[in-house]
Structures are given as C-alpha cells and as structure tokens.
Amino acid sequence: MFNHLNLQDKVIATEEKFNIGSIINQALIDILITKKIISEEELVNYIGKIKLQQEIFFDGTKKTV
Secondary structure, eight states: OHHHHHHHHHHHHHHHHHHHHHHHHHHHHHHHHHTTSSOHHHHHHHHHHHHHHHHHHHHHHHOOO
C-alpha cells in the first residue's frame, strides 16, 4: 500500500512540475513577443523546425536493423 501511495505522489509531483514549466514557458514567450524581441511568426516557424527535427530524430530510432 505504501509503495502505491508513494508512486502516486511522484506522478502528481511530475504533473505539477510539468504544469509549472508550461506556465513559465508561456510567460517567457509572452514577454518576448510583447517586447518585440521575437514575432509570433518567427516563434511559429521555429516551433515548426523543432517539430520537424524531432520527427526526423524519432523516425530514425523506429527503424529496425
């Protein structure tokens, strides 16, 4: 029983960390756009490049030898 509760606490802690990280990232993005350090278009383009790189990376790991 203790191990189950401990695991559940770890899952909740991980979710909280993810949510806090998401909030911080959104705040930083808002600041960058508001201060005109980066435009929304540049941000969208950069995110697209990152997604493409991830797809290329993960497709390479799924291939069988």
